[in-house]
Ligand SMILES: NC(=O)NCCC(=O)O
């Protein structure tokens with residue numbers, strides 16, 4: 001029923017928007033590349049006869065009418081990427097949603113409830129924090145004005161970047177009435193592939209803590225300044241990064257800790273860094289453990305700064321507690337996979353997803369498909385066609401099941 | 406005899422070339438700012454009646470004839486700065502040299518030997534490694550072609566940057582015949598100020614080891630990638646930086662170690678860094694200890710890379726053994742300071758200087774004046790006028806003494 005070759009062709013077509021030399025894509029949120037991708041997807045939505053609305057944070061929602069008015073069954077994801085992203089993170093969920101609509105169109109089926117496909121703004125958080133910004137605003141978890149005022153790492157605000165793309169829509173952003181939400185996504189981790197399982201029935205999303213740390217010391221000459229007289233901001237930053245990796249390893253379980261971004265000033269070979277700015281990404285499925293890790297991180301930063309006579313400021317960029325999806329929705333995903341004869345397991349999500357925001361306003365579930373080598377946020381991100389097809393088929397079954405009865 | 410107010414005015418005038426908002430200067434080697442500074446200084450040289458020649462690596466040499474032909478007595482330094490530099494590092498030595506010439510002109514004195522003032526290209530090494538490049542090429546320690554092919558951190562080569570400034574001169578670069586070389590420079594460290602001493606008689610320059618390290622891992626998702634499966638290039642870089650600072654502290658003595666420059670790729674909050682590049686600046690007055698530190702650093706980098714399944718490449722950017730100045734020249738500096746009634750002490754230099762290259766071809770000495778707070782390579786770099794005057798006076802006496810007899 002699903003037009004697989006078109007799904008494949010469109011994944012590839014979006015992969016050419018912001019394509020990087022040597023593979024992968026850079027389609028950071030609200031850049032010209034993101035706009036070009038949005039134009040493509042919005043065009044495909046209109047071709048399918050969807051009623052397309054764009055809201056004030058730039059979320060694109062395409063709705064297919066049902067026999068009855070009322071809250072739609074919704075699917076969707078995002079099309080923004082990190083700077084060195086792959087073809088599937090986000091786009092799979094959007095494009096598979098459109099193929100479900102196309103299959104219903106082709107079959108001449110009208111569901112009882114309306115069906116909606118959403119493209120959420122700035123899910124990655126790679127340009128503007130927090131991540132999942134569009135869906136967070138959509139469900140009322142972040143004020144529109146606050147989101148629009150957010151400065152990206154390049155200094156432009158969400159509001160200005162959004163205006164530049166032409167996707168600052170007229171639709172008001174209000175906590176929507178949605179019957180249920182299902183998101184298809186690549187796992188982005190190694191579990192399904194390692195265990196040779198086709199489908200993940202996602203039980204929830206681990207807690208996410210993002211902090212930006214700025215350390216102020218004194219830039220000075222690398223040759224003449226004795227170690228004891230240094231106020232080396234770079235030392236505080238780098239020692240923190242090393243400590244966090246070691247701490248997360250020691251803690252074990254599913255604790256992860258990442259210093260992904262780090263900048264020294266003036267960043268010269270023979271100058272002791274007078275300033276360092278870095279980010280800390282901490283995650284755990286357990287809120288208590290996540291708080292413990294945060295406390296340990298902040299205490300170590302303060303200890304190192306004191307030892308190096310530096311001052312420190314911290315800014316929270318995102319903080320989401322672990323989310324548990326509606327157990328009935330997890331059951332449904334599992335049952336739908338089984339019904340297709342696919343191997344399936346329940347699992348948490350290591351990555352953040354728009355679904356975790358939608359879970360605040362309606363029963364929500366997620367379908368994971370394997371990621372080759374557990375690689376994502378990398379230009380070599382890959383999922384075999386057979387898994388993409390299986391995931392799309394389960395999505396189709398679930399959406400129809402939710403929209404029909 | 407010295408025109409102090411003009412020296413002060415010219416230090417300030419050069420400070421306006423590449424001035425940073427809020428103080429300090431950015432006059433990186435062979436940038437338009439460096440060219441503007443060169444134009445000023447070369448103009449002042451011509452006003453003084455010096456015979457100005459510019460060689461193929463861009464060194465500017467102004468010569469004042471003596472009663473006899475033959476090897477000149479030479480002074481000079483550099484006018485390039487680091488990205489966040491001060492007003493005195495390098496410029497003091499050049500401008501004080503010009504005031505010595507002016508004083509002789511005013512007094513109608515012709516020395517026996519010619520007198521030369523040199524402005525050496527790219528002493529800082531902040532844009533192109535190695536540092537002291539112009540003087541190194543001048544004394545035949547680095548082939549001209551190799552120097553011109555050197556790529557800066559912005560990707561431009563020395564040759565292209567030099568051509569753009571118009572300072573790729575016609576004069577051949579050949580090991581010059583110089584009678585003696587004396588450089589006046591700010592200490593850039595805390596010793597003279599801490600001990601309330603006016604003049605440092607520099608005995609030598611500590612050894613310098615500059616290495617660029619590139620670590621290759623795998624960029625991956627910060628939320629989904631378990632710690633045990635990471636190939637975190639950022640960890641190898643940051644753990645090395647922290648290790649080096651701790652090692653240098655443990656070693657004590659005058660060992661210093663600095664990671665001044667560090668770049669992660671893709672440098673995003675939620676991506677495990679797939680690549681890291683950083684620099685290592687190691688210095689010691691003792692060559693054996695410096696080699697020990699290098700060995701410890703490289704072993705630790707290899708150990709960390711193996712633990713994180715990353716690969717590493719190292720590139721030497723500069724390697725200079727400790728330099729001892731001619732003892733007779735050190736004595737002369739000490740005696741000249743005493744004769745002026747100034748407090749003086751013998752000391753090593755923590756920073757690299759053009760004088761250390763000149764020491765390869767002639768008897769060489771250096772005069773240090775105190776740096777307030779030991780701060781340099783910083784926009785707040787400062788030396789009190791009384792110390793600047795004292796240093797210039799000692800320089801005058803020494804140059805006359807060397808050029809007259
Ligand atoms: N799915 C995904 O990559 N989301 C980006 C936000 C995160 O870092 O988890």
Ligand SMILES: NC(=O)NCCC(=O)O
Pocket residue numbers: 221222223270494528529530536537593755756757758
């Ligand atoms: N004097 C000075 O700052 N030289 C720059 C080269 C170095 O890093 O020592």
